[in-house]
Amino acid sequence: MKNTKKLHVGLLFGGNSSEHDVSKRSAHNIYDAMDKNKYVVDLFLIAKNGVVLSSQASRKIFDGADENKVVANEMKKIDFSKPLANISNLNSVNDIDVFFPIIHGNLGEDGTIQGLLRLLKKPYVGSGILESAMGFDKDITKQLLTYHGIQNTKYILLTPANYKQWNYAKLSHQLGKLIFLKPANQGSSVGIHQIHNQSEFESGLKDAFKYDYKILAEQAIEGPEEIEISILGNEHPIASQLGAIKVPKQDKFYTYQNKFVDASQVHFEIPVKVSQKLTDRITKMALDAYKVLGLKGMARADFLVSSSGEPYLGEVNTLPGFTNISLYPQLWKASGISYSDLIERLIKLAYQEFDRQSKLRHDFEPLD
Ligand SMILES: Nc1ncnc2c1ncn2[C@@H]1O[C@H](COP(=O)(O)OP(=O)(O)O)[C@@H](O)[C@H]1O
Ligand SMILES: [Mg+2]
Known part of the structure; x- marks a missing residue:
């Protein structure tokens, strides 16, 4: 043996x-x-x-x-x-x-742990420091997507320095009547508010500022279909089939409440059948985003599809939920990669990336 x-x-x-x-x-x-x-x-x-x-x-x-x-x-x-x-x-x-x-x-997911692991000089699963940080920051992600022509919703960035120049009327003039306010660096729908008027703008912004000093005021996709896709790989990533999250009609959006407190009304459709054209567009957008953000190992890309069938890339999650009912591994399972195979592949990818980085970087080598 x-x-x-x-x-x-x-x-x-x-x-x-x-x-x-x-x-x-x-x-x-x-x-x-x-x-x-x-x-x-x-x-x-x-x-x-x-x-x-x-x-x-x-x-x-x-x-x-x-x-x-x-x-x-x-x-x-x-x-x-x-x-x-x-x-x-x-x-x-x-x-x-x-x-x-x-x-x-x-x-x-924001680069912090990745920095620690780099100092420890150990290979690790997932994206690097900068790429994790960029993928976590919705403002930076959207700037890169827009620069590379990957469709995403229009937004205005509100900060402590500029927010007083804005009100609901001015924002809605540029973004439409329904607006999302969201902290740039958060997750789990925490601090996110759907707003329709000035008083909701004021209360929503006050709450959002509890989580970050950068707040996105974002054009809303009304009654979107929420579609997700799993990506795996380093330089040559592959994409899974698509999945959908069905949020109950009476809920405004995919909230903290229906994500984590009582998820019984939310349904996943894995895989979801949409037209070949939309499948191809979403797959290409997700792979392009993965590459322009320089992501490694894995990511789940979340899309909002409008009623006219236009896909908007919402966000990327670089260390997505990995429970046995989570979308990331479930989408791979539906695409022919088992949960344990996925883990093996991720560990191999971690080594590959570490070897590549080790050749480029000379962390803590003695100076001569
Ligand atoms: N521009 C938007 N239009 C419509 N719904 C949105 C928009 N932005 C966010 N949402 C809703 O809010 C949820 C959470 O937003 P998301 O940007 O994914 O933040 P998080 O990182 O907290 O998951 C989405 O799943 C969706 O239901
Ligand atoms: Mg999300």
Whole structure:
């Protein structure tokens, strides 16, 4: 029998975004699907307060222990007078060959964790620092899409410096009567408001500013069909079939409430049948976006399709939900790539990208 060394994978999950619990479920499913003859998996849960728990403590939570209690107990063991105390449990990472950060939203998808992993000089699944940050920022994403001719909705950027020059009448003159306000760097529909008048503009903006200093006032696609597609790869990405999210008619849009609090009324159609022409357009737009943003590993691209059948690229998610009912793996399953095959491919892609980067960059080599 061939004596192959098992690969040590560091599974990073949790984080402080509203998708903390989704991340835990994603990590659980990834862990369960990994072939233990090939992989040794070390777990690192990032608690909501930013403390990275030890593998042993993370495992306890994985096995069903109460997270708050385990975190409280672990906090007592960490010397917070020392620098980098909150990430001190990563001191066991020398054993780890590759990281799989499955942390959705803030601090996970926005380049932060990717920066840490680069400092640790470890390969990791998914996009790099800049590309993650660009893909997370809806303003930067849209600027790049527009520059490269990829259709997306028109918007005006509101900031603390300029928002006083705007009101609902001025915005609607340029964007139409129905407008979306959304923080540039958020997710999970948090801080997003659909507005139709001045008072909704004022209250919506006040709330949106709680999450970011950059707020997009965006042209709305009325009663859109929401279509999603999964992308996989580095330089030569491939695209899955399309899926649709059916939001109940009585809900205004795909909100935090119907995403996470009670998702029982939302239905996924996987795959969804739309015309060949629309399928081709969406696939090309998603692959083009992936390339112009320089994304690596994986991304899910979300589209809004107008009643006249025009596709608008809404956003990209560089570490999308990865539970067994999440769209990203489900779309691949429908396209012939199983959940565990997907994980293997993502790990291979992480290595490929790391090798490519290592040849280009000379991080911390001695100066001569
Ligand atoms: N311009 C728009 N027109 C119509 N619906 C929109 C628009 N922008 C956002 N939405 C609705 O809000 C939801 C969340 O917006 P999105 O930009 O995807 O932010 P998030 O990153 O929070 O998911 C979308 O799934 C859609 O239901
Ligand atoms: Mg979205």
